[in-house]
Amino acid sequence: MKKVYMILCGNVEKSTSKPNENVGVVSVVYVSENHKNVTSKLEELQTTNPDVFYMEYEAPMDTALTTLKHYPSIEISKEDLQ
Numbered sequence: 001m002k003k004v005y006m007i008l009c010g011n012v013e014k015s016t017s018k019p020n021e022n023v024g025v026v027s028v029v030y031v032s033e034n035h036k037n038v039t040s041k042l043e044e045l046q047t048t049n050p051d052v053f054y055m056e057y058e059a060p061m062d063t064a065l066t067t068l069k070h071y072p073s074i075e076i077s078k079e080d081l082q
Contacts, residue, residue, distance in 0.1 A: 001061070002033065002061040002062075003033070003058050003061060004031055004033055004060075004061055005031070005038040005056065006030065006038070007029050007030040007031075007038060008026055008027065009026070009028075009052060009053065010024065010027075010055070010076060011024075011025055012024055012076065013025050022082065026073065028072070029054070030042075030045075033061075038056060039056070042054055055074060057072045059071065
């Protein structure tokens with residue numbers, strides 16, 4: 001089965017609708033079918049932005065990710081938003 005490899009980025013930002021509040025943002029920042037490309041890009045991102053949290057994730061192609069036991073996600077707690 002073909003797989004796709006992703007790099008997700010999780011961070012806390014100021015809310016655009018409520019400037020006095022913070023929000024947790026999870027973004028997919030890179031996707032490839034080639035695992036070596038993802039590994040290389042992840043290393044580059046972590047070196048360039050050491051204060052940002054990046055996570056590599058793999059998933060089967062042509063699959064509704066919500067049907068899997070676990071799918072790409074990053075937990076951001078209320079404390080992280082303060």
